[in-house]
Amino acid sequence: MAQAVVRRVASAGGEVMLVARDPEKLRHVGDDARVRGAKIADLLQADLDLVGGHAALLDRAFAALGTVDVVLIAQGVLAAPEDCERDPALAERVLVTNMVGAALLAQAAALRLAAQGSGTLVGISSVAGDRVRGSNYQYGAAKAGFSAFLEGLRCRMSGRGIRVVTVKPGFVDSPMTAHLAKGPLWASPDAVAGVILRAAERGRDVVYAPGYWRLIMLAVRALPRWLLIKLRL
Amino acid sequence: MPLHWRTDAPFAGAGPFLPHGLGRSYGDECLNDGGVLIRTRSLDRFIALDEDRALLTCEAGVTLSEILKLVEPLGFGLPVVPGTKLVTVGGAIANDVHGKNHHRAGTFGAHVEELELLRSTGERIVCSRASHAPLFAATVGGLGLTGVIVSATIRLRRQPSPRVDAETLAIRDLREFFDLSLESDARFEYTVAWIDCLARGRHLGRGILHRGNPAQEIPPPPRSSRRLAVPFELPVSPLNGFTVRAFNAAYYLRHRLSGGTRRVPRDPFFFPLDGVDRWNRIYGRAGFFQFQCQLPPGAAEPGLREILSTVAAAGEGSFLAVLKNFGEATSPGLLSFPREGSTVALDFPNRGSRTLRLFERLHAAVREHGGRIYPAKDALMPADQFQTQHRRELPAFRAQLDPAFSSSLWRRVNPGE
Ligand SMILES: Cc1cc2nc3c(=O)[nH]c(=O)nc-3n(C[C@H](O)[C@H](O)[C@H](O)COP(=O)(O)OP(=O)(O)OC[C@H]3O[C@@H](n4cnc5c(N)ncnc54)[C@H](O)[C@@H]3O)c2cc1C
Numbered sequence: 001m002a003q004a005v006v007r008r009v010a011s012a013g014g015e016v017m018l019v020a021r022d023p024e025k026l027r028h029v030g031d032d033a034r035v036r037g038a039k040i041a042d043l044l045q046a047d048l049d050l051v052g053g054h055a056a057l058l059d060r061a062f063a064a065l066g067t068v069d070v071v072l073i074a075q076g077v078l079a080a081p082e083d084c085e086r087d088p089a090l091a092e093r094v095l096v097t098n099m100v101g102a103a104l105l106a107q108a109a110a111l112r113l114a115a116q117g118s119g120t121l122v123g124i125s126s127v128a129g130d131r132v133r134g135s136n137y138q139y140g141a142a143k144a145g146f147s148a149f150l151e152g153l154r155c156r157m158s159g160r161g162i163r164v165v166t167v168k169p170g171f172v173d174s175p176m177t178a179h180l181a182k183g184p185l186w187a188s189p190d191a192v193a194g195v196i197l198r199a200a201e202r203g204r205d206v207v208y209a210p211g212y213w214r215l216i217m218l219a220v221r222a223l224p225r226w227l228l229i230k231l232r233l
Numbered sequence: 234m235p236l237h238w239r240t241d242a243p244f245a246g247a248g249p250f251l252p253h254g255l256g257r258s259y260g261d262e263c264l265n266d267g268g269v270l271i272r273t274r275s276l277d278r279f280i281a282l283d284e285d286r287a288l289l290t291c292e293a294g295v296t297l298s299e300i301l302k303l304v305e306p307l308g309f310g311l312p313v314v315p316g317t318k319l320v321t322v323g324g325a326i327a328n329d330v331h332g333k334n335h336h337r338a339g340t341f342g343a344h345v346e347e348l349e350l351l352r353s354t355g356e357r358i359v360c361s362r363a364s365h366a367p368l369f370a371a372t373v374g375g376l377g378l379t380g381v382i383v384s385a386t387i388r389l390r391r392q393p394s395p396r397v398d399a400e401t402l403a404i405r406d407l408r409e410f411f412d413l414s415l416e417s418d419a420r421f422e423y424t425v426a427w428i429d430c431l432a433r434g435r436h437l438g439r440g441i442l443h444r445g446n447p448a449q450e451i452p453p454p455p456r457s458s459r460r461l462a463v464p465f466e467l468p469v470s471p472l473n474g475f476t477v478r479a480f481n482a483a484y485y486l487r488h489r490l491s492g493g494t495r496r497v498p499r500d501p502f503f504f505p506l507d508g509v510d511r512w513n514r515i516y517g518r519a520g521f522f523q524f525q526c527q528l529p530p531g532a533a534e535p536g537l538r539e540i541l542s543t544v545a546a547a548g549e550g551s552f553l554a555v556l557k558n559f560g561e562a563t564s565p566g567l568l569s570f571p572r573e574g575s576t577v578a579l580d581f582p583n584r585g586s587r588t589l590r591l592f593e594r595l596h597a598a599v600r601e602h603g604g605r606i607y608p609a610k611d612a613l614m615p616a617d618q619f620q621t622q623h624r625r626e627l628p629a630f631r632a633q634l635d636p637a638f639s640s641s642l643w644r645r646v647n648p649g650e
């Protein structure tokens with residue numbers, strides 16, 4: 001998804017700094033963005049679970065870019081509940097990457113933007129966090145935590161010239177979901193990127209991507225617990 | 234099995250494996266019954282663009298459409314495009330596709346400087362005419378059987394505008410096709426003829442010839458176009474004898490009346506079917522078969538005469554019949570389809586055994602005239618015909634195959650392997 005956002009920014013001739021954990025993938029996405037017209041301020045390899053590194057990373061980003069318009073937090077890990085049950089280290093990663101790492105990066109970035117007096121922080125959470133179910137409880141709980149954290153951060157930052165936006169994608173056809181069978185509700189990363197960039201510019205602070213997930217989640221949140229359990233959702 | 238990064242290793246399980254682009258091939262060469270398809274469409278990143286040397290390096294799942302969108306505003310074009318821009322670079326290389334300028338530019342593969350191939354052993358081999366040349370020659374036109382092409386470097390063409398100065402001429406018969414083609418190929422970058430398959434006797438080969446040259450102009454800013462869609466499969470094919478006859482006559486008349494040179498946009502000239510989403514649905518649920526063959530120069534006229542009269546006599550009206558002369562350029566791939574001579578492409582709604590019998594006659598005609606059938610469009614060629622038409626190249630090709638790769642087509646034309 002982050003790659004799709006970068007491509008749209010690139011085609012408009014924007015300037016970006018990219019952060020990723022895998023140096024090869026970072027280079028591949030960076031080259032692609034450059035050919036498509038982006039100015040690359042910097043490419044930085046970092047494991048965002050290591051929250052101690054966030055400050056240095058943001059220093060470097062603000063130094064390279066000057067004024068920062070948008071900070072997009074897009075890291076995430078998905079794992080099946082049974083795999084997490086078998087392997088607590090994996091469960092820990094799901095909780096840390098999706099919740100702790102993302103939330104602390106959001107906090108640090110929001111403070112920088114507030115100091116700058118402008119800008120938008122966008123965090124990618126998930127519809128999975130709107131109603132946590134047995135089939136994704138580690139991931140869902142982490143995303144629920146991240147959504148809640150952003151909600152609070154938004155209140156805290158009000159009046160400081162910045163926006164905090166939560167994007168909740170539904171099913172997106174990306175590397176994260178490569179192993180899953182696709183149906184009609186699935187969206188392309190590019191479609192979600194469109195929603196992300198529009199939301200970063202103006203409008204609601206909590207957006208679903210695509211928008212129809214707002215209705216779906218309204219219904220899913222209203223389901224009684226016994227039904228969720230019965231349906232093994 | 235989708236491939237998202239060129240560093241991914243997609244070879245899990247027993248295989249056999251086959252790369253898959255956008256599935257725009259008509260037959261079973263892009264299918265792998267019982268095996269694993271490695272989907273390459275997400276390998277859609279550009280890697281480098283060297284404007285001074287006109288070289289573009291990109292991943293193999295990038296489409297020709299995406300390339301044109303990137304390079305046209307910079308004053309470049311692709312040296313070769315097939316009749317649809319919705320194909321991947323990997324697919325264009327694996328079929329060594331040709332376009333309306335074959336007589337000038339040769340095949341797509343002729344403009345591929347180098348490519349990176351991922352083999353089932355996990356090995357990554359950069360091959361070109363200079364390095365691993367036998368593997369390069371087997372991979373261009375290699376039907377996806379030598380490994381997964383993960384990226385390629387393509388030589389672009391400098392071209393100020395994507396538009397074409399096009400002319401359309403009426404052709405009275407087959408003789409006139411050859412005369413007009415000869416004259417047009419010398420003066421025009423693009424030539425292609427459209428033949429009315431229902432015309433018989435002395436009208437055999439009646440049709441129209443499109444020819445054109447790249448427009449020399451500063452192009453107007455692009456406009457986005459809306460696509461027309463065929464929203465569902467029609468339960469029966471509307472392409473019965475009557476509709477095809479009417480369509481063909483109208484097409485013929487329209488083009489005979491509009492003479493002169495017109496400056497036309499890129500898409501209607503090169504990619505007429507791309508404007509209609511899922512155009513194949515107009516053939517109904519049973520689908521259709523394509524037929525495309527090449528005939529060597531000496532045999533082209535009698536061969537085409539026999540093929541066209543067989544088609545006209547069968548009355549299995551062809552919606553698209555495209556005729557073109559290939560130039561003398563040697564194709565870079567061992568199994569590349571284009572060779573000097575003429576090529577004709579037809580498609581037929583699937584009417585079961587009647588259609589199959591017609592194909593038997595067409596295949597026999599091709600064989601008799603020393604011609605070859607295009608695997609990208611084939612689902613029915615007999616195994617021995619494939620073996621015969623490629624007998625000189627097959628030993629060298631087999632030596633480069635990836636042993637874990639296969640396709641439905643490959644198994645069909647190599648029974649018992
Ligand atoms: C409307 C229309 C018009 C056409 N006009 C022409 C024309 O004028 N001239 C012409 O030559 N062809 C033409 N074609 C055929 C088309 O250009 C080819 O079939 C092309 O190869 C399809 O590309 P694809 O990306 O869809 O590949 P697919 O159909 O998915 O695959 C084609 C072959 O390429 C292999 N392959 C795909 N990707 C890779 C990869 N990354 N590495 C290794 N092997 C790979 C597959 O294994 C398969 O054997 C036309 C097709 C259509 C639908």
Ligand SMILES: NC(=O)c1ccc[n+]([C@@H]2O[C@H](COP(=O)([O-])OP(=O)(O)OC[C@H]3O[C@@H](n4cnc5c(N)ncnc54)[C@H](OP(=O)(O)O)[C@@H]3O)[C@@H](O)[C@H]2O)c1
Pocket residue numbers: 001002020021022025046047048049050074075076077097101124125126127128168169170171172173174175176177
């Ligand atoms: N796909 C969906 O259906 C869907 C639905 C709702 C929400 N989301 C959320 O959308 C966001 C983007 O996901 P996506 O669909 O685009 O999948 P993706 O391609 O897998 O993107 C997630 C990225 O996060 C990176 N990452 C993971 N852990 C990291 C760490 N510790 N440090 C730095 N980077 C790390 C991954 O890097 P590596 O490639 O190196 O692993 C990967 O590139 C995620 O937050 C995801 O949870 C996705």
